[in-house]
Amino acid sequence: MSHYSYQTKQIHLLRVETGDDLLGAIERFVESQEITTAWLSYLGAVKGASLRYYDQSKLEYGDFQISEPLEVLVGTGNVSLLDGRPFVHTHAVFSDESGRAFGGHVNHGCEVWALEVKIEEYEGESPVRLPHAETGLNLWG
16 A cells, blocks of 8 residues: 655636636646646536546556537546656546436546636645556556
């Protein structure tokens, strides 16, 4: 088990512009503010979603698209270091007009309709993502 302990440094609240890429907007903000350790949450709506699902038996991602307006019921994620750079890792649950839910690892290509984001930045040494042989993922060391 890895363990990290932090104090909150700053809380950022942002509204992402309509038409922007959900993941790209968060990545740009994190980079511009030099944030390397944080937890994030968000809600709102997208014009469509681009998601990934990790196949645990094949140890690989599969991408899928949902090409319709969706509510963002909950989005959550974190920021840590991967290859010496800030890395935004986020998952979200979306719903369609009938209330059916879809979710997964958020990929570039989720076009924002309206989105509000909270980024809770922490003080201290950032977790570093390293290759994990058993899962095939880059996990906190």
